[in-house]
Amino acid sequence: MIFSSRFAPSPTGYLHLGNARTALFAFLAARQSGGRFVLRLEDTDQARSPEELAAALLDDLRWLGLDWDEGPERGGPYGPYAQMERLPIYAEYYQRLLDSGAAYPCFCSSEELQAEREAQRQAGKAPRYSGRCRALPAQQAQERLAAGEAASLRFAVAQQGVLRVDDLVWGERSYALADLGDFIIRRSDGSPAFFFANALDDALMAINLVIRGEDHLTNTPRQILILQALGLPVPKYAHLPLLQGSDGQPLSKRNGAASLRDLRAQGFLPAALRNYLGQLGHHYPDSQWRDDERLVAEFSLSQIGRAPAHYDPTQLLFWQEQAVQHSDIATLVAWLRDLLAEWVPAEALSNFVAAVRNNIRLPADAVDWAKRCFAPLPLPDDVRAELSAIPATFWEAARSSYEEEPQDFRAWSKRLGERSGLKGRALFHPLRLALTGQAQGPELAQLLPLIPRAEVLRRLTPISS
Numbered sequence: 153m154i155f156s157s158r159f160a161p162s163p164t165g166y167l168h169l170g171n172a173r174t175a176l177f178a179f180l181a182a183r184q185s186g187g188r189f190v191l192r193l194e195d196t197d198q199a200r201s202p203e204e205l206a207a208a209l210l211d212d213l214r215w216l217g218l219d220w221d222e223g224p225e226r227g228g229p230y231g232p233y234a235q236m237e238r239l240p241i242y243a244e245y246y247q248r249l250l251d252s253g254a255a256y257p258c259f260c261s262s263e264e265l266q267a268e269r270e271a272q273r274q275a276g277k278a279p280r281y282s283g284r285c286r287a288l289p290a291q292q293a294q295e296r297l298a299a300g301e302a303a304s305l306r307f308a309v310a311q312q313g314v315l316r317v318d319d320l321v322w323g324e325r326s327y328a329l330a331d332l333g334d335f336i337i338r339r340s341d342g343s344p345a346f347f348f349a350n351a352l353d354d355a356l357m358a359i360n361l362v363i364r365g366e367d368h369l370t371n372t373p374r375q376i377l378i379l380q381a382l383g384l385p386v387p388k389y390a391h392l393p394l395l396q397g398s399d400g401q402p403l404s405k406r407n408g409a410a411s412l413r414d415l416r417a418q419g420f421l422p423a424a425l426r427n428y429l430g431q432l433g434h435h436y437p438d439s440q441w442r443d444d445e446r447l448v449a450e451f452s453l454s455q456i457g458r459a460p461a462h463y464d465p466t467q468l469l470f471w472q473e474q475a476v477q478h479s480d481i482a483t484l485v486a487w488l489r490d491l492l493a494e495w496v497p498a499e500a501l502s503n504f505v506a507a508v509r510n511n512i513r514l515p516a517d518a519v520d521w522a523k524r525c526f527a528p529l530p531l532p533d534d535v536r537a538e539l540s541a542i543p544a545t546f547w548e549a550a551r552s553s554y555e556e557e558p559q560d561f562r563a564w565s566k567r568l569g570e571r572s573g574l575k576g577r578a579l580f581h582p583l584r585l586a587l588t589g590q591a592q593g594p595e596l597a598q599l600l601p602l603i604p605r606a607e608v609l610r611r612l613t614p615i616s617s
C-alpha cells in the first residue's frame with residue numbers, strides 16, 4: 153500500500169526528540185511505500201505559536217533530513233499548509249455539519265459546564281456534556297445567534313452504538329458512542345478545535361496514514377465520527393508509544409531530553425539522530441548502522457512495538473560515534489571547520505580530520521586532539537613520571553631518527569627500534585605518550601606529519617621528574 157503521511161506539529165516550542173521521532177517515522181513510512189510526506193503547521197493556538205518557532209521547526213526538520221514533499225515554503229496541491237490560513241475551508245465544512253444536523257450551536261457558559269461536570273463527578277459519573285443545547289429548538293438557537301450570543305459548535309454523537317477503531321500499533325478498540333459525549337468542534341471565539349481541523353485537514357490533504365503520539369489515541373474515535381459525518385475518507389492510524397526519559401518519567405529537560413536544537417548545538421550529526429530515533433520503538437532486522445537508503449527500505453509499520461521507548465543518552469552517543477565513522481571526510485570537515493579554525497591550519501584540516509575521525513564523537517573531542525597536535529602539550533603528572541623513567545639515550549635516538557625521517561613514522565620508528573634495541577609496546581608506548589600525552593589515540597603514522605617539527609622535537613626531550 154502507498155502511504156501518504158504527514159507531520160502536523162503545533163509550533164509551540166522547539167522540536168523535541170519525541171516529536172522528531174514521530175516526524176521520522178511518518179517520513180520513513182511515506183518514503184518506504186513511495187507515498188507523499190506532508191508537513192502541516194497546526195498553528196491555531198495563536199498565543200503560543202509565534203512565527204520564530206514555526207521557522208525554527210522547519211529549520212530543525214530540514215537539518216534532520218526530513219524534507220517534505222508538500223507543506224509550508226514548498227506548497228502543493230492541497231494547500232495552504234498552515235491551519236490559520238485554512239479558516240475559510242473550515243467554515244465551509246462547519247456549515248455542512250450544521251446543515252446535516254451533525255453539529256449544533258451550544259450556548260452553555262464555561263461556568264455552567266464546570267458546574268455540570270462537578271455534579272457528575274459527585275454523582276460518581278464520568279464527566280461529559282449533558283446535551284442541553286442539543287435539545288434547543290432550531291428556531292430558538294437561530295434567534296440567540298442572531299442576537300449575537302456567543303456559541304460554540306458541538307458535534308452530535310449518536311447516543312447508541314459502538315465505534316470500532318483499528319490502530320496499526322494497538323489493534324482494534326471499541327468505543328461506546330454513549331460514552332463520548334457531544335464535543336466541541338469550534339470554540340465560541342470562532343477558532344477551530346483540534347479534533348475538527350486536524351481530522352478534516354488529513355482528509356482534504358489526501359493523507360491515508362496518520363502516525364502520531366499515543367496521547368492522541370483517545371481522540372481518534374471523535375475524529376473518525378467527524379470524517380464519517382462529512383463523508384470523507386478515514387485514514388489508517390498508528391499511535392506511537394510515548395517516549396519516556398531514562399527514569400521512566402515523561403521526557404523532560406530534567407531527565408536528559410534536550411531539544412533537537414540543543415543536540416545540534418552540542419555537535420550531534422543528523423545521521424546519528426536518524427539512526428537512533430529510527431530504532432526507538434521500531435525494530436530493524438538488526439541493529440547495524442544504516443544509511444538513509446536502508447533506513448527507508450527496511451522500515452516497517454509492523455515493527456513498531458507497544459512498549460514505551462526510553463531515551464538513552466549513551467545509545468545516542470553510540471550512534472553519534474557510528475555517524476562520525478560512516479561520514480565522508482567532506483561532511484566531517486564541514487561539521488568541524490569553524491571550531492577547529494583556531495588550532496588547525498587550513499591546509500592540514502582534511503588530513504587532521506582523517507587522522508582523528510575514529511577517536512572522536514563530538515566536536516569537543518576533535519578540539520582536544522587539535523590542541524594535542526598544534527599547541528604546546530601539557531603533560532599530566534602520571535605521564536611525566538612514566539616518561540622521566542625512560543633513559544635519555546632513548547630520546548636522543550628518537551630525535552636523531554626523527555631528524556632523518558621527519559615525515560614517515562614507520563621509517564622513523566624502524567630506525568629508532570634499531571638504535572634503541574626496543575620493539576613493540578616498549579618502543580611505541582613511550583613515543584605515543586610523549587607525542588600525545590595519552591596512552592591511546594589515533595594512528596601515530598597519521599598524526600606525526602601533522603605535529604609541527606619544533607613541537608615534535610620538544611616532546612622528544614628527556615623529562616626530569
Ligand code: GLU
Pocket residue numbers: 159160161162194350362363364365368
Ligand atoms: N498538532 C498535534 C500535535 O502536535 C498533531 C497531532 C497529530 O499528529 O494528529 O500534537
